[in-house]
Amino acid sequence: MRSEIPFIRPSFPAPAELALDFGEIVEANWYTNFGPKERRFSRALGDYLGSDVHVATFANGTLALIAAIRASIGTGGRDKYLLMPSFTFVAAAEAALWAGYRPWFIDIDHDTWQPSLSAARAALQSSRNDIAGIQLANIFGVGNLAIADWEQLAAEWGLPLVIDSAAGFGSEYATDARVGTRGHCEIFSFHATKPFAIGEGGALISRNPEIIEQANDFANFGFSKGRECVQLGMNAKMQELNAAIGLRQLVSFDQRLASRRAVFECYRAQLLGTELEFQPNAESSSLCFASVRCTSAEQKSSIMNSLFASQVQARDYYNPPQHLHPLFEANRELSRNTDLSTTLDLCSSIVSLPVHDHMDPGDLARVINAVRAGSR
Numbered sequence: 001m002r003s004e005i006p007f008i009r010p011s012f013p014a015p016a017e018l019a020l021d022f023g024e025i026v027e028a029n030w031y032t033n034f035g036p037k038e039r040r041f042s043r044a045l046g047d048y049l050g051s052d053v054h055v056a057t058f059a060n061g062t063l064a065l066i067a068a069i070r071a072s073i074g075t076g077g078r079d080k081y082l083l084m085p086s087f088t089f090v091a092a093a094e095a096a097l098w099a100g101y102r103p104w105f106i107d108i109d110h111d112t113w114q115p116s117l118s119a120a121r122a123a124l125q126s127s128r129n130d131i132a133g134i135q136l137a138n139i140f141g142v143g144n145l146a147i148a149d150w151e152q153l154a155a156e157w158g159l160p161l162v163i164d165s166a167a168g169f170g171s172e173y174a175t176d177a178r179v180g181t182r183g184h185c186e187i188f189s190f191h192a193t194k195p196f197a198i199g200e201g202g203a204l205i206s207r208n209p210e211i212i213e214q215a216n217d218f219a220n221f222g223f224s225k226g227r228e229c230v231q232l233g234m235n236a237k238m239q240e241l242n243a244a245i246g247l248r249q250l251v252s253f254d255q256r257l258a259s260r261r262a263v264f265e266c267y268r269a270q271l272l273g274t275e276l277e278f279q280p281n282a283e284s285s286s287l288c289f290a291s292v293r294c295t296s297a298e299q300k301s302s303i304m305n306s307l308f309a310s311q312v313q314a315r316d317y318y319n320p321p322q323h324l325h326p327l328f329e330a331n332r333e334l335s336r337n338t339d340l341s342t343t344l345d346l347c348s349s350i351v352s353l354p355v356h357d358h359m360d361p362g363d364l365a366r367v368i369n370a371v372r373a374g375s376r
């Protein structure tokens, strides 16, 4: 019997390599609290992303996002809103709430699947004084081609711009412009299911060293230089072992990224002639998976059924979108939203296909055949 093709297949360093790393950690007798591996890993992340950026690591991406909001926008009293798309992972709104803000869900753009600039502008024109910042998301980790317009919008309205690029480590906005370097700051998740994975982990990147310093203090109980708590902090530090995994993952990352992009190009080439659409700029992203938009909800369910019958795991991210999670449906006062019809439309027509670092040609053909069969 052929085996099921998993939606995500993480690749991790070999146990023997990690045994060496763990030996060094034990030798140094330093397991967490900005140890030598964490220091090296955060420098290596900065080097990877380009000159002129500063990096803080975190225990996970959600904590990096909370720290990013607090360091760039400040701590709220739940009376103001952060503009964000509903079409993203629900950790986005949860992070805003933990940082003292309520999410204001805006729609996405039909063509790019990215947050709608005109929706943000309309919200600002009607309610600028209720809005404390913009929490952009690079949807599916794909670099937003209009990032400069978002920076301009934020500057025009005097608002901080925090970018959730959780799955987008390795993605590009454009040639030689890596995701991670824009806005007031950006965050990544290194969760086991992301293309760049260390188990649990995250990072905050900024060109402003003060944001990074503040975020590091936040991650360490709000301690300042001494062991005095000067702000409401958290324990959000990355462990040495996770940093060691990250250092190993970085070595092979570009090669794995190229391989993921080849999988995507294969999907694109083999699905030409169907009416399925891919997200613009996905080809230069880290490709946590490959999403296609179907022509209708019926076609979507036909493709999902066909994939299931072929033992291919698929998903339909982000369905439900944030505002339809019970937390927000049952507690209307927690959020606001403007028209979300494009979001609902995409949710009803999207299928996300597996992308692995190394995909067997037979597996790839099985996914493509199932999609083609279901799309007819």
Ligand SMILES: *Cc1c(COP(=O)(O)O)cnc(C)c1O
Residues within 6 Å of the ligand: 060, 061, 062, 063, 088, 089, 091, 092, 137, 164, 165, 166, 167, 188, 189, 190, 191, 200, 201, 202
């Ligand atoms: C994965 C993800 C997160 C959460 O990151 P964790 O490391 O799991 O906390 C937040 N936002 C988006 C868009 C994500 O994809």
